[in-house]
Amino acid sequence: MKKASLIMMIGPLFLLGLYTFPLWTIMLGAPQYPDPLGIHIHIDGIRDVNEFDIQNIDGLNHYIGMKTLPKPEEMWEFSTFPMVIGVMIALGVLTGLLGYLKKVNYKWFLGWFVLMSVLGILGMYDFNAWMVDYGTNLDPNAIMKLANPDGTPMTYKPPLFGHTKMLNFDVTSLPATGAWMMFIGMMLTLLAAFIGWKNRKAMSIEKSKIYATS
Numbered sequence: 001m002k003k004a005s006l007i008m009m010i011g012p013l014f015l016l017g018l019y020t021f022p023l024w025t026i027m028l029g030a031p032q033y034p035d036p037l038g039i040h041i042h043i044d045g046i047r048d049v050n051e052f053d054i055q056n057i058d059g060l061n062h063y064i065g066m067k068t069l070p071k072p073e074e075m076w077e078f079s080t081f082p083m084v085i086g087v088m089i090a091l092g093v094l095t096g097l098l099g100y101l102k103k104v105n106y107k108w109f110l111g112w113f114v115l116m117s118v119l120g121i122l123g124m125y126d127f128n129a130w131m132v133d134y135g136t137n138l139d140p141n142a143i144m145k146l147a148n149p150d151g152t153p154m155t156y157k158p159p160l161f162g163h164t165k166m167l168n169f170d171v172t173s174l175p176a177t178g179a180w181m182m183f184i185g186m187m188l189t190l191l192a193a194f195i196g197w198k199n200r201k202a203m204s205i206e207k208s209k210i211y212a213t214s
Contacts, residue, residue, distance in 0.1 A: 005099035012092025014185030021177035065142025106196025
C-alpha cells in the first residue's frame, strides 16, 4: 500500500502544471497569415500564442460580429478554476498521505480520480458552451453578414477538438501541455488505485491460505 500511496501523492502534483502551461490551444491559419494566429487557454485567462494574436483575432472577428475574446475578469471560470484545481491537488496529496498512514484504502484513490474526471467533463462542457455562444451570438449590425447555402446565418464556433474549415481559415483546437500534465497525473492516481486493489487482493488470498492451513 505504501507504493500505491506514494504514487497517489505524486499524481495530483502534476496538476500544478496548469498554473504555468496552457490547457488548450486554438490555432487559425489562412493564406494571408503565413504565421498562424493562435490563443492559449489557461485556467486563469486567454493569452496570445504570438504577440498581438488576440488583437488580430478580435480585429477579424469584429467584421463578422463576434465578440472580443474575454478578459479574465469577464468570466467567472477564470477565477474559479484555479481554486478548484488547488483544492483537488491538496485533496489528492492528503488522500495519498492518509493511505500511506493506513487511514484510507485504494477506494479513496479511485474516488479522487472519479471526482476529478467529473470536474474535467463539466469543465469541457462549460468550455464548449462558451464557444457555442462565442461563435453563434453575433452582432446583427456586423459589417459582414454571411449565410450558409440554405440561407441560415453562418456560425463560427471553433471545434472543441480537432480541425474545421471556417471561411478561408483552417481552425485547429487541441489539448496543450497543461492538459497532458493533468492527464498524466490522473493516470497515476488510477495506477495507484489499481496497485492498492492488487495489494488488497493479494493480502486477502494470503489470509485465506493461512485460515485454510490453520
